[in-house]
Amino acid sequence: MNTFSRRNFLKAMGSATALATFPTILKAANTNPRVIVIGGGFAGATAAKYLKHWSPSLNVTLVEPNASYQSPILSNLVINGQKSLSDITFNYNALQQKYGANVVHEWVAGIDAAGKKVELTSGRTLEYDRLIVAPGISFNPVSGLDFDKIPHAWKSGDQLIQLKQQLDAMPAGGNFVMTIPPAPYRCPPGPYERACLVADYLRRNKPGSKVIVLDANPGIIAEKEAFSYAFNTTYAGIIEYHTDVVLESVDSDRRIAITDAGDFDADVLNVIPVQSAGKIITASGLANHASGRWANVDPLSYESTARPGIHVIGDSQGTGQPKAGHIANAEAKVCADAIIRLLGGRQPYQQPTTNSACYSPISTTTASWATVVYRYNPATKLMTPVPGSSGAAHRADRESYRDMLGWAGNLFDDTFA
Ligand SMILES: Cc1cc2nc3c(=O)[nH]c(=O)nc-3n(C[C@H](O)[C@H](O)[C@H](O)COP(=O)(O)OP(=O)(O)OC[C@H]3O[C@@H](n4cnc5c(N)ncnc54)[C@H](O)[C@@H]3O)c2cc1C
Known part of the structure; x- marks a missing residue:
């Protein structure tokens, strides 16, 4: 040549x-089809990651106001001093750099379902072919409740630190009073877990103090055997548990929970209010569950039954599956897979399964757990528990505490790394 x-x-x-x-x-x-994901928690961040992982040519944009995400999972370990907030803080670097998604740090102010656009608080609009909405929860108002004085600490972050500081400043022999809303709410075992870890902290640091739990439910709603043992034996004389107590209002200055069972004075008061889907769900006409609080979806794709082309995953969805991060991660994968199929002109997979797992630290060395698998039932069109798939610990133990840290690390990586 x-x-x-x-x-x-x-x-x-x-x-x-x-x-x-x-x-x-x-x-x-x-x-290339454009998918916008609203909300970068366990549901939204997983969906954005797996959309890009499974279909790299998709144009995926995550809209999340915060530069980092502070996990509610394991957050009670910050309260008893075993973890710091930075241990449970994650960012969106891998999503952008490793998977190639766009990340926009803004609030979504509105959704134009007919025009297939979302409006950001800056006034910018973004167009989509499919939209995933994963904004977590919002709190229903409680008369007199001021979160600046009475932190809920149910979304981790600053509120968690504020509650921890209040506990640190509490006198020995004082009362920590907490209220639990009627189910469904975020993380069914979470409030009972908090009661145990606050009791653990008070026993070690503020002798003579009490944890008074005011539960709107008729009894412990998750991991009942393990929590009953913890309340009655491990923390006997510290935790005082009341059922069927309805919170009516709060005196935020004097830290009083005013209930149908009387007034409860607190040195530290922790009100976990009744919850609904994230506000953007209601504002966009997606909250069509009979309760008016959640978004009904087709569990094959998590597409809203109110607004075609919009999918709702995580705590905001109303399928009856628990409001929890592990299952939010699973819903996100079912949803991402369905969207990829739908954009390719195919039907969603017809037999999706999801799994929920909760680990509950009970002390500095022990944890309990509960798990269940759901499968789509074509006859009812609902996700239903697979017979024999559910289980829960009888007692908290050390092995489960170790498993908990491994499980959480895997879930954090699968969502954010
Ligand atoms: C104490 C405690 C312990 C828990 N333990 C467990 C456990 O062991 N196992 C388990 O599976 N789950 C557990 N959970 C529950 C779990 O944390 C939640 O279910 C999970 O965070 C829900 O994920 P999500 O993505 O739906 O919502 P979130 O994680 O709340 O994420 C929602 C995101 O949407 C963003 N957002 C909201 N509105 C907008 C908007 N308009 N525009 C843009 N972005 C928006 C928010 O900034 C947020 O980052 C626990 C919770 C608590 C409180």
Whole structure:
């Protein structure tokens, strides 16, 4: 081959490659389907990651106001001093750099379902072909309740630190009073777990103190055997448990829970209010569950039954599956897979399964757990527990505490790394 022909061959190859790829790149930029995900928690961050992981050419944008995410999972370990907030803080770097999703740090102010657009608080609009909404929970108002004085600490972050500081400042022999809302709420075992870890902290640091639990439910609603043992034996004389107590109002200055069973004075008061889907769900006409609090969806795809093209996952959905991070991560994968199929003109997978797992630290060395698997039932079109799949610890133990840390690490990685 003479030099002329070799050089021209290479040049021609280069041009041909450029001609072959350039229009593809242009096409990719202009026509690749756009999926917007609202909310970067366990549900939204997982969905954005797996959409890009399974279909790299998709144009995926996560809209989340915060630069980092502070996990509610394991957050009670911050209260008893075993973890710091930074231990349970994650960012969106992997989502952007490893998976190639766009991340926009803004609030979504509104959804235009007909125009397939979301409006950001800055006034910018983003267009989508499919939209996933995963904004977690909002709190129903309670008369007199001021979160600046009475932290809920149910979304981790600053509120968690505020509650921890109040506990640190509490006198020995004082009363920690907490209220539990009627189910469904975020993390069914979470409030009982909190009662145990606050009791653990007070026993070690504020002798003579009590944890008074005011539960709106008729009894412990998750991990009943393990929590009953913890309340009656491990923390006997510290935890005082009351059932069927309805919170009516709060005196936030004097830290009093005013209930249908009387007034409860607290040195530290922790009100966990009744919960609903994230506010953007209600504002966008997606809260069509009979309660008016959650979004009904088709569990094959998590597509809203109120607004086609919009999918709702995580704590805001109203399928009856628990409001928990592990299962939010599973719902996100079912939803991402369904969206990829739908965008390709195919039907969602018809037999999805999801799994919930909760680990509950009970002391500095022991934890309990509960798990259940759900499968789609084509006859009822609902996710229903698979017979024999559910289980819960009888007692908290050390092995479960170790398993808990491994499980949480895997879930954090699967969502954010
Ligand atoms: C003490 C405690 C212990 C728990 N333990 C467990 C456990 O052991 N196992 C388990 O599975 N679960 C557990 N959970 C529950 C778990 O934390 C939640 O179920 C999970 O965080 C729900 O995920 P999500 O993505 O739906 O909501 P979130 O994690 O709350 O994420 C929602 C995101 O949406 C963003 N957002 C909201 N509105 C907008 C908007 N308009 N625009 C843009 N972004 C918006 C928010 O900033 C937030 O980052 C626990 C919870 C608590 C409180």
